Amino acid sequence: MITFEAVTKRYPDGTVAVDALDLEVPVGKTVVLVGPSGCGKTTSLRMVNRLVEPTEGRILLDGKDIREQNPAKLRRGIGYVIQQTGLFPHRTVEDNIATVPVLNGWRRQKARDRARELLTTVGLDPELARRYPYQLSGGQQQRVGVARALAADPPVLLMDEPFSAVDPVVRASLQDELITLQRELQKTILFVTHDIEEAIKVGDLVALFRPHGKIAQFDTPERLLGDPVDDYVAGFVGFDRGIRRLSFFTSQGLSLNTGPVQSADTTVATAQASGESWILVTDGGKPSGWVPADSLAGQPGSTPLSQLAAEPVGHTFTVGTDSLRAALDAAVLSPAGQAVGVDDDGQAVGVATFDQLRAAIQAAERAAEAAAAASSQPADATTDETDNSKKRDPGQPGVQPGVQSAPSGAQP
Amino acid sequence: MSWSWIPQNWSLIWQLTWENAKLGVLSAIYGLIISIPLGVIAARFRWFYPPTLAVVSIIYAVPSLALWIALIPAFGLTDTTVIIGLTAFSLCVILPNVVAGLRAVPAPVRQAATAMGYGPTRRLVTVELPLAAPVIIGGLRVGVVSSISLASLGQLIGVSSLSYLFIDGLQRSFPTEIIVGLVCVIVLAVVCDLVLVGVRRALTPWQPRRQVAIAQWTGMQRAALRRRPA
Numbered sequence: 001m002i003t004f005e006a007v008t009k010r011y012p013d014g015t016v017a018v019d020a021l022d023l024e025v026p027v028g029k030t031v032v033l034v035g036p037s038g039c040g041k042t043t044s045l046r047m048v049n050r051l052v053e054p055t056e057g058r059i060l061l062d063g064k065d066i067r068e069q070n071p072a073k074l075r076r077g078i079g080y081v082i083q084q085t086g087l088f089p090h091r092t093v094e095d096n097i098a099t100v101p102v103l104n105g106w107r108r109q110k111a112r113d114r115a116r117e118l119l120t121t122v123g124l125d126p127e128l129a130r131r132y133p134y135q136l137s138g139g140q141q142q143r144v145g146v147a148r149a150l151a152a153d154p155p156v157l158l159m160d161e162p163f164s165a166v167d168p169v170v171r172a173s174l175q176d177e178l179i180t181l182q183r184e185l186q187k188t189i190l191f192v193t194h195d196i197e198e199a200i201k202v203g204d205l206v207a208l209f210r211p212h213g214k215i216a217q218f219d220t221p222e223r224l225l226g227d228p229v230d231d232y233v234a235g236f237v238g239f240d241r242g243i244r245r246l247s248f249f250t251s252q253g254l255s256l257n258t259g260p261v262q263s264a265d266t267t268v269a270t271a272q273a274s275g276e277s278w279i280l281v282t283d284g285g286k287p288s289g290w291v292p293a294d295s296l297a298g299q300p301g302s303t304p305l306s307q308l309a310a311e312p313v314g315h316t317f318t319v320g321t322d323s324l325r326a327a328l329d330a331a332v333l334s335p336a337g338q339a340v341g342v343d344d345d346g347q348a349v350g351v352a353t354f355d356q357l358r359a360a361i362q363a364a365e366r367a368a369e370a371a372a373a374a375s376s377q378p379a380d381a382t383t384d385e386t387d388n389s390k391k392r393d394p395g396q397p398g399v400q401p402g403v404q405s406a407p408s409g410a411q412p
Numbered sequence: 413m414s415w416s417w418i419p420q421n422w423s424l425i426w427q428l429t430w431e432n433a434k435l436g437v438l439s440a441i442y443g444l445i446i447s448i449p450l451g452v453i454a455a456r457f458r459w460f461y462p463p464t465l466a467v468v469s470i471i472y473a474v475p476s477l478a479l480w481i482a483l484i485p486a487f488g489l490t491d492t493t494v495i496i497g498l499t500a501f502s503l504c505v506i507l508p509n510v511v512a513g514l515r516a517v518p519a520p521v522r523q524a525a526t527a528m529g530y531g532p533t534r535r536l537v538t539v540e541l542p543l544a545a546p547v548i549i550g551g552l553r554v555g556v557v558s559s560i561s562l563a564s565l566g567q568l569i570g571v572s573s574l575s576y577l578f579i580d581g582l583q584r585s586f587p588t589e590i591i592v593g594l595v596c597v598i599v600l601a602v603v604c605d606l607v608l609v610g611v612r613r614a615l616t617p618w619q620p621r622r623q624v625a626i627a628q629w630t631g632m633q634r635a636a637l638r639r640r641p642a
Contacts, residue, residue: 049527076529086524090542090618099528132618148528158527 035209079149256350269301436560443502451510509551513544
């Protein structure tokens with residue numbers, strides 16, 4: 001656990017970088033510091049491993065004041081990842097990763113074995129062990145940076161804009177992998193970014209900074225989107241926060257229609273009898289295309305649906321696993337205006353209309369409000385909420401215990 | 413050109429070349445040894461560098477012969493006199509490269525090293541100096557070449573070196589001897605330079621080739637600007 005107690009950093013010229021910061025990073029959780037540049041988030045992070053010394057206040061690591069420890073020893077127990085990677089250009093990948101174990105007195109070979117192990121952990125080919133950093137892509141370098149931070153298995157990780165310098169596709173996969181890795185490793189992570197999307201994606205808790213080192217709101221990502229404390233927070237979070245917040249609502253409670261779902265060998269006559277305006281044709285259970293009811297008219301009643309021209313399904317959502325945001329997106333992009341829900345094997349389960357989506361969203365909102373009201377002191381939500389706060393995993397963006405248990409009164 | 417002169421005087425040529433090489437190379441090495449701590453201090457404490465550079469530049473501006481003559485009362489007509497003078501000159505070429513090399517270590521790398529738990533000394537020896545090596549060697553190359561050519565002037569104060577061939581050739585109006593001396597100085601300088609290129613390659617397998625060319629080029633440029641005419 002990292003605890004900031006009234007920590008202030010004032011520079012000799014009078015600039016206040018961090019202003020009486022109180023913050024707690026619970027064990028095994030990811031806390032993201034986010035804010036505009038110059039808001040003191042990086043300074044706050046660097047005070048934890050004493051790259052910057054606070055002017056006032058103190059920082060505790062598991063209850064011990066960090067100033068009582070030798071800086072070099074302290075730092076070896078804290079993993080550190082930065083944007084520019086800071087890899088040592090003159091050392092091979094394995095020797096870069098082995099840095100802290102070697103400093104801790106491991107034999108080089110043992111440290112290198114550990115390094116190869118970690119390459120796999122961060123999703124790199126152990127074959128890369130003997131390469132030099134310049135021979136790697138930006139994304140690979142960043143992974144090596146993460147592996148190096150993990151090498152001595154420190155309980156605490158500091159990550160300073162670790163993914164900001166790579167392209168968006170690589171960034172998204174690095175974020176996903178961090179989330180997966182974190183679920184397994186349960187490190188106490190302090191993560192700095194200027195990207196609110198990233199903060200919401202990777203954080204269990206997000207501290208949104210104002211300029212000059214004051215926290216505007218410290219909350220779960222979901223509440224930051226759903227219940228910003230003021231215009232500054234709302235503005236920083238973005239105008240589409242309503243839509244983005246749907247990422248936190250599971251599609252579990254969404255009711256689905258099975259009427260329009262017809263297999264490819266169903267006849268036109270049967271399809272017409274269903275009275276649906278669009279028919280979702282499935283092939284071997286998997287959705288293969290949408291057929292408008294209009295095009296059924298004038299066809300011989302015995303024609304199987306597979307012989308009709310169909311419009312592409314577009315993308316589907318996995319029921320229960322994906323969020324309402326994914327379901328809404330599927331509906332918006334569907335030619336039929338309906339979201340196609342599939343199970344884990346890709347078999348069509350049913351479709352949802354905008355009305356059904358709206359009902360599910362409203363139910364989820366009510367459940368979230370009830371959960372918020374249940375936590376006695378909203379201002380102190382930071383610690384209370386931690387226990388039942390969701391950790392979305394990359395494959396399951398919508399799963400959230402608090403909402404899952406909510407009544408899904410969306411059935412029409 | 414009297415070719416037969418060369419085999420007849422082979423042992424003299426060889427001995428003078430060896431003496432010349434010794435004076436030049438030793439001076440450059442001493443220059444490097446002194447430059448590193450000075451450079452480390454200068455890179456660490458910014459205020460230290462300008463005055464040091466000023467002193468070094470003044471020494472650099474003194475003609476080598478004048479410097480030797482000034483040293484003769486203390487050290488006599490000896491190798492020591494020549495080497496002290498040349499060490500001072502190669503210092504002038506190498507020191508700025510040590511400082512530039514250390515300053516060119518990327519800040520994130522230095523910061524990461526600190527954050528990993530390196531103490532200042534270990535960081536310097538295992539991270540910063542190895543990364544500064546290509547630029548330092550760039551300076552050393554110029555230092556060695558100029559020391560070798562300057563060392564050949566040692567004969568003027570009676571210290572055995574290749575300039576013996578120039579002086580003797582001139583006095584006897586015997587151009588072969590002068591040409592042989594000249595060729596020896598050039599070959600010696602080129603060989604030493606190539607050896608250093610090899611050393612640098614061996615020390616920096618971690619550099620992309622293009623970057624090597626750039627680091628070397630800037631290092632050489634910097635040093636060449638300070639190169640004194642022999």
